[in-house]
Amino acid sequence: MIYGIGTDLCDVRRIERVLARKGERFAHKVLGPHELEVWRARSARVPGRGLRYLATRFAAKEAFSKAIGLGMHMPMTWRACEVVNVPGGAPQIRLHGELARWFAARGLKAHVSVTDESDHAAAFVVVEHLPSQP
Template identity: 75%
Template structure:
């Protein structure tokens, strides 16, 4: 049964501007530890790929927070919600800390889809109860 649905559209140019103003502090505030490693790796290879990665993860966190109905209020935090790729490339939500405990206690599971183009990143999250 569907618990919630969330979607988000993010302007990648806006993320690039924030990075230019604040440097890596913005990425460190938004990304979880595993996402941060991927961000640095991709950005070192191609700047635009790193910025697009940050934008897609920002978008996925926004969509997830909408799907669970909490917005960005405890236990939902930026760093406790990560979107990482499975070996085949499928994005998956990985939760940590209080958010993981809250999510598990409710018997929830999440599905995420993310995509980006030159200027925009978008994500769609469906959260369902495990029956």
């Protein structure tokens, strides 16, 4: 059964301006540990790829926060929610700490899709409530 749906559209140029103004502090605020490693590696190779990676993660976390109905309020925090790629490349939500416990206690599972073009990044999240096991 669907618990919630969230979507977000992010202007990559806006993320670029914030990053220029705040530097890595902005990335540290939004990205979890694994995401920071990927962002740094992508930014070192091609700065535009790193920028779009940051924008897609920003959009995905906004969409996830909407799908769970909390917005950016505890236990939902930027760094407690990571969007990682499984070996085949598909994005997947990975939660940490209190948010992970909150999510698991409700028997929820998230599905995420992200995409980007030169000026926009978008994300779509569906959270489902899994039936209880007898």
